[in-house]
Amino acid sequence: MKKLYYVAAFSLASLTAFAQNTAEANIGATTEVSVQDNYTEIDSSELPEAVTAAIAKDYPTATVNKAYVNKDKQYKLEVVLKDGASGTLYADQDGNWIEM
Template sequence: MKKILFVAVLSLGSLTAFAQEGEEVTQEATEVVVAQDDFTAIETSELPEAVSNAVATNYPSATISKAFVNKKEEYKLEVALEDGTVGTLYADKDGNWIEM
């Protein structure tokens, strides 16, 4: 009788040892926020003279293909160089370069 009781306890103990809870999988939700830069397109002829002069002085081979302005009177300029390189520059209304 002791053997039967011992086997019953041993088998019950071994079954509970293997009855582990499953791994809890947590998923993190990532939210990507795209900042609206609030620039509106303007004609390149509408650029302040200081901004045009800054581009001509610092980038003599560049041509301004597109121009944008925001409420703070900061200008976003899309420029193309003679070698085909395209870039974006930011300047304030006084022709000073700014980081965005």
């Protein structure tokens, strides 16, 4: 009877050793890519003239914090107004606003 308890204890111990999470092995070199909803971050100086003109016309107190572009040349702009309000604007390469 003692042997049965020892066998059961050793079996349980060996099974729990195999049930360990191996996620720790995946920790290591990671690459951070700034892609949001298929948009890639760009410098605000890379915005087309039509987009910067549309911002200046419609949001004269806005400052572009971050700018993103997708493969269709649509721009996602994170802006902050002078009064502290912030938001996200979407525009095409011709400076037309896009509803998202």
